[in-house]
Amino acid sequence: MNILVLGSGGREHTFAWKISKSPLCKSLFVAPGNSGTSEVATNLPISVTDFGAIKEAVIKYDIEMVVVGPEDPLVQGVHDFFLNDDALKNVSVIGPQKAAAELEGSKEFAKEFMQRHNIPTASYQSFTSETINDGYNFLETLQPPYVLKADGLAAGKGVLILDNLEEAKKELKQMLIDSKFGNASAKVVIEEFLDGIELSCFVLTDGEDYKILPTAKDYKRIGEGDTGLNTGGMGAVSPVPFATEDFLNKIEDRIVRPTVEGLKKDNLPYVGFIFIGLIKVGDDPKVIEYNVRMGDPETEVVLPRLKTDLVAIFEAMGNGTLSNINIEIDQRAATTIMLVSGGYPEAYEKGKEINGVDTIQDSIPFHAGAQLKDNKIVTSGGRVMAITSFGETHQEAIKKSYQSIDRLSFDKMYYRKDIGFDL
Ligand code: AMP
Numbered sequence: 001m002n003i004l005v006l007g008s009g010g011r012e013h014t015f016a017w018k019i020s021k022s023p024l025c026k027s028l029f030v031a032p033g034n035s036g037t038s039e040v041a042t043n044l045p046i047s048v049t050d051f052g053a054i055k056e057a058v059i060k061y062d063i064e065m066v067v068v069g070p071e072d073p074l075v076q077g078v079h080d081f082f083l084n085d086d087a088l089k090n091v092s093v094i095g096p097q098k099a100a101a102e103l104e105g106s107k108e109f110a111k112e113f114m115q116r117h118n119i120p121t122a123s124y125q126s127f128t129s130e131t132i133n134d135g136y137n138f139l140e141t142l143q144p145p146y147v148l149k150a151d152g153l154a155a156g157k158g159v160l161i162l163d164n165l166e167e168a169k170k171e172l173k174q175m176l177i178d179s180k181f182g183n184a185s186a187k188v189v190i191e192e193f194l195d196g197i198e199l200s201c202f203v204l205t206d207g208e209d210y211k212i213l214p215t216a217k218d219y220k221r222i223g224e225g226d227t228g229l230n231t232g233g234m235g236a237v238s239p240v241p242f243a244t245e246d247f248l249n250k251i252e253d254r255i256v257r258p259t260v261e262g263l264k265k266d267n268l269p270y271v272g273f274i275f276i277g278l279i280k281v282g283d284d285p286k287v288i289e290y291n292v293r294m295g296d297p298e299t300e301v302v303l304p305r306l307k308t309d310l311v312a313i314f315e316a317m318g319n320g321t322l323s324n325i326n327i328e329i330d331q332r333a334a335t336t337i338m339l340v341s342g343g344y345p346e347a348y349e350k351g352k353e354i355n356g357v358d359t360i361q362d363s364i365p366f367h368a369g370a371q372l373k374d375n376k377i378v379t380s381g382g383r384v385m386a387i388t389s390f391g392e393t394h395q396e397a398i399k400k401s402y403q404s405i406d407r408l409s410f411d412k413m414y415y416r417k418d419i420g421f422d423l
Pocket residue numbers: 122147156159161191192193194195198277288289
């Protein structure tokens with residue numbers, strides 16, 4: 001069949017790389033894609049939220065399956081758009097409908113969902129500009145640090161963690177009254193701070209059954225030793241060494257199963273990935289957040305470990321037969337290290353030529369903010385390329401990625417030299 005992937009990051013290059021290996025895929029398209037996806041697919045210059053142009057392409061290229069990479073089109077209802085259009089309604093869309101995408105689109109919706117289904121998470125209350133005084137009072141009842149979350153999508157920047165009560169009150173005012181994150185902070189969730197180590201769990205569901213993919217951990221901060229500003233992710237490892245079998249069983253029993261059951265009870269149709277951000281508090285998992293898509297750069301370590309044909313899995317998800325699929329995982333460790341433009345996550349320059357990509361042998365370079373220009377690969381974003389390697393141990397895989405990176409260069413290239421330091 002012909003397949004379209006929506007998105008343009010390292011995650012989407014990894015999807016395209018994996019899908020292109022499937023005998024079930026005839027022609028593969030990526031919109032808008034990057035220099036990496038153009039190696040394995042045809043890029044279409046279409047924005048992921050231009051539903052009209054996506055429709056035209058789906059008809060023109062006889063596309064039968066659409067795999068949605070990022071959250072924006074899902075939260076804006078791309079799956080519903082397909083279902084409500086006679087020409088598109090038989091196309092299989094991998095990604096939840098708008099109502100369920102609210103698990104990522106609204107923090108308050110996600111918290112209410114977890115409360116309703118007894119899924120362990122931090123206790124919380126939410127506030128608007130009308131109830132800001134109640135918000136101040138609530139902050140006074142909490143111990144620092146204070147966790148403030150913009151309710152809506154804020155490009156990963158909407159969570160603030162503050163040590164000081166006065167600062168927390170000031171930020172609450174900026175979010176609610178001064179629209180610090182635009183409309184996304186018209187409502188703010190204030191929650192209990194959870195102290196522990198983070199990991200992520202990835203679930204596939206057809207709305208009825210589920211399969212759990214390998215765990216992964218990303219490194220969010222720009223600086224070594226997990227310091228400095230938050231980024232989209234500077235590297236990732238899979239599996240997560242501290243996720244023992246006993247702990248994974250707790251995640252499945254207390255979180256994954258109640259989540260899929262909860263979606264059913266609430267009549268929220270869901271065909272897609274559920275990315276559950278977790279924190280290990282003592283010996284127990286608690287949910288920090290839901291995302292309705294795969295993580296980036298977690299995809300760059302999770303999908304390479306998947307041995308099963310990804311298109312066969314997606315087909316089964318679309319048909320409601322996921323329970324018949326056997327998920328096979330490569331037992332080796334996978335790690336990825338993200339090369340970024342100097343200055344990221346603040347201002348940075350683009351258009352720098354990336355040298356050495358074709359000399360990489362022991363790793364897989366997944367392109368992110370990289371584009372072809374005059375037959376050269378040039379930088380086009382903050383996160384430029386994720387260098388993934390396998391190893392019998394995490395250390396071996398990490399070493400391979402760093403050796404590959406030694407062959408790569410572009411002006412002001414930066415990467416963390418300590419990915420995996422804590423393992
Ligand atoms: P989120 O955008 O919800 O993933 O939050 C961003 C980051 O803030 C998470 O990856 C955590 O490191 C941190 N965080 C969010 N909520 C809490 C919490 N309740 N307690 C401690 N850290 C949190």
